Amino acid sequence: MAAIKETRAQRVFQVFNYIFLTLFGLATFYPFWYVLVASFNQGRDFTRGGVYLWPRAFTLENYGMAFDDDRIFSSLGISVARTLIGVVLGLFFTALVAYAVSVKTLPGRTAFTFFFYFTTIFGGGMIPYYMLLRDLGLTKSFWLYVLPSIYSFFNFLLMRTNFDTIPNELRESAQLDGAGDVRILFQIYVPLSTPIIATLALFIGVGHWNDWFTAAYYQTDQDLWPAATLLQRLLSEATASSTIKVGQETNIATLQSYTSQSLQMAFVMLLTMPIVVVYPFLQKYYVKGVMVGSVKG
Amino acid sequence: MNNSAAVISLEKKSKRKEIWKRIKEHKILYLFLLPCIVSLLVFSYYPMYGATLAFKDYKYNLGIMGSPWVGFKHFEDFITSPEFWTVTRNTIVISGLKIIFGFPAPIILALLLNEVKCTKFKRAVQTMSYLPNFVSWVVVVTLMTVVFTPYGGIVNDIRKSMGLEAIFFMGEKNYFYPMVVLSDIWKNAGWGSIVYLSALSGVSQELYEAAIIDGAGRLKCTWHITLPGIKGTIGIMFIFAVGGILNAGFDQILLLQQPANNEISEILDTFTLKTGLNYGRFEYATAIGLFKSVFALVLMSLTNFISQKFMEVGIW
């Protein structure tokens, strides 16, 4: 930084900047803190209101209940598995494609890019897609989450742009040394691209972790639902129990200190925490992570 | 490729030979592309035959291919239906608002963060601002309901303690667009700024130093160095944003819909879902989907063209 004395206006700006960013940070952070507090507070006590900053009646009961529920526990397992596998496969195959297209002498690379891009705009709709997945046996399979979503145009674009910044001479000189494309990609390009790889890992990972739609509409085996789908259903189901319309049986629940809300809060936290924990390990790569770039016209 | 009439066949032949040579040279690269091409053909291109549903009268027993053709009937039905204008207008208004307010938000956030010198503070704010991206809209809307409820929600409690009347923010028509835009910024600005921050880090420091020596102020630096430095990124992101203009944020809108705001909140995607899955009119839903795709393609191509012309960047 140039050691120039800051003017008064600049100092004022700095002060306001810090204040504004602090407020923005708090605005995005506080709701999560609120959920965290609620998840550690007795549910019945929480409904009395007034719990904002710190649990009033601390309890681990909500988490205990959440873990007691087999469905929640196993759905988290599914989420972890699909995220890990999805990230590895996604990165590997995206790297292959991005590398190939970044080679400027490759005939047909523009055509391929458009071929790829076109899929982001046009689709056949849910029914033929569902029938396809069923015919491939994916609607009852874990691989439903991974196989169809390996390639994403946006991710491809990010990786390709990054590869574009690597000087072509590197590839050429490696070729003169007798290196094949596989070696060039994995021994030169990939090590030079750790930031973008870390970034994409997070993008793909977050995408998998948060995806509730695929399972909700295409997965027929509910035991294979990921946590995001389960949470979506728990939160958006209008009727708490389907027994209401079946008969008059007064289904007296035992007096509980937790409520459906406090359970949901714990579930939200269980779903948010893993990413929040993993994130700082990747953060250091981001400084130069994403370069959305372009083919110069 | 510029094949003028003057090119003689010999040259053509050698050119073709040359391309063949290049293709052979790169065969391993085509092998890299192969799984992607197969995957796209299977999962994206093959189901596209389903788009023909838009021109058919779908019968379960005849299947998609066997059902009789009805031409543009569903398109005509949609365009002449009373919902057409409301739904299209709402979609464009909501996306427009999001582009006007939501698109610059991450850029501004990135610029502001870029001015922060204390790394720890910067990291903290960044980390906090990413949090909302990690939860789905259903969680966000559930939280909003809790926070904004007129019955004991914190916002209305504050209003009441100031002697103001409680407002049903989530249901009142006048607050619908502000809530959509604000929640959109809240959820996406932090995450969106990642792209711009990294672009900013690529802007040469020497340019700044030179400018400061020339006596340029901060604002001037931002305007003449920073923004031009990241205009490529902005351009690409803008093309994507315009291409998505008809998406308008399906989950978010569906969840924020309330009886009072229905007239201004029904968008193409929510309407398609309702007609398709709920009423079983898949042909109609497909027709609307197709209408949307064509519209989006035209918009995006146009933006891409303009962007290539003026900002020298494009997607393809």
Added chain:
Amino acid sequence: MKTASDQYNNEIATAIRDKIGVTIEFEGIMMSETEKLNLMFASGDMPDIVNAPYWGGDTGETAVIKKAEREGRLLPLEEELPKYENLKSVYDIGRVSQAYLDQDIDIFEGHRYVIPMTLGVPGDPNSYTNWCYGVFVRGDVPEALGIDPTTIKTSEDLYNFMVAARDYGFKDINGNDCLVATTFHEGWDYSGYGMNFAEKKVTSYTQLDDGTYTYDALTDAWVERNLFYWRMVNENLLDKECFKCNDNQANEKVGNGTALFASAQYSVVINATKMTGMYDANPEMRYVPVGPLNYADGSSLVQLETSGATGSGVIFFPTTCQNLDAALTWLDYVNSEEGMRLCSYGIEGVTYHFNENNQPRLNDDILERKIAGDTSVDDELREMGIGYMAQVTGDHRYTWWGEKAPGDEANKDPDLAAYEKLRPVEIVEGYPLSALVNGYENYETVSQFAFQGTTMNDYCQRAYFADTEEEARQILKDYQDYLTTQENGMFLDFLEYANEVAKTRDDVII
């Protein structure tokens, strides 16, 4: 629907298998039934047996299933069912109504594709479930205001009652401010507040003074009724969130006494207060019935039922079903007294015994836990296979056993029982006009813009949130205009047809 985690090896499934050699495994769905049916038929991905709602007409699930019937996707049953003792009478009049049979079942060239699972049994009023719908008020409210809730009979009474409650400044059990009136999920059932505007009838058609029939939504009474809801919303009487809330939120509002009035089924309201403990901790706050309100003509509110169902859940078999005989054998058995007893009460000696009247009753240890509100007992029974399998094609449970569900007799809420008498079931004979009008040549089109979807609901609820009464009135009028101008005024033509066709029978009811 929750099932036993092991559907093949539990006690009941084993007992049934020993008896008839068939086991059925259930797969619940966790998306809307219409969505699921649509996906299922459209993609051809179907199970062997499907149990789905079939409420008649051409809307929702029924429309999807009818399309499948018309296009030959289901197995015809008319020749199979007479072979089974407990299934041969499923189409009897009284169990199903003539209208249901004419309009929804016998419309496929002599084929019948669905087995109606109806609760009504001819000549047995006990077979109808009393749902106990109504408006309920927190017990201490009428006390404090000095109003006897049973004297509330008209909308004006109810309105004044609510205004008084609003202005009194009640607090809920946590000491927080109260709201006045709410409902359960998605506005279920705010129409209860406006019952005083309703006529005593079963369809959405009404007869004008000159004897002609018209559609409810085209009448002034309809506008007035909806303006009443507008007034409730506008004056902060009706919970603004109730149209989009879910049952969990509603349970909190009612269970904590935050909502002073609630409109739904009484059992649901009582349950909410039991869940929070308010029922026991603040017995003075237990919700009590308001009214019941009167109909517009001054007669007392009842639960009006047509003789024989006009719609029901149904069972059907896709053409992909490999083993229709086995499925019907199973269905026949679980609808017999023995089979249904097995599915509902379990195994004699283990979970139930016979009382002096030779009726099955749950064993005392189970019953005690049930009465104490211990829901884990239901889970245990379910794991044995009890409580989810019995299919009802004509409900004899009350006549057989003297109680509808196991434990009911000992566990019946006294308030609920009292309210059942206040709002009894009444059976009305005749042929509903709504079933007759299906014959209109463009019925599908009319039904698409008038009856299907949520258009009417959208307009109405938009009107409730209007700023002024004029604006609300205008929105309601816009809906009437929408109805009458669609497809070049087809709806008016449709009504003309309705009037013509009504003359062809002398037992038409509305």
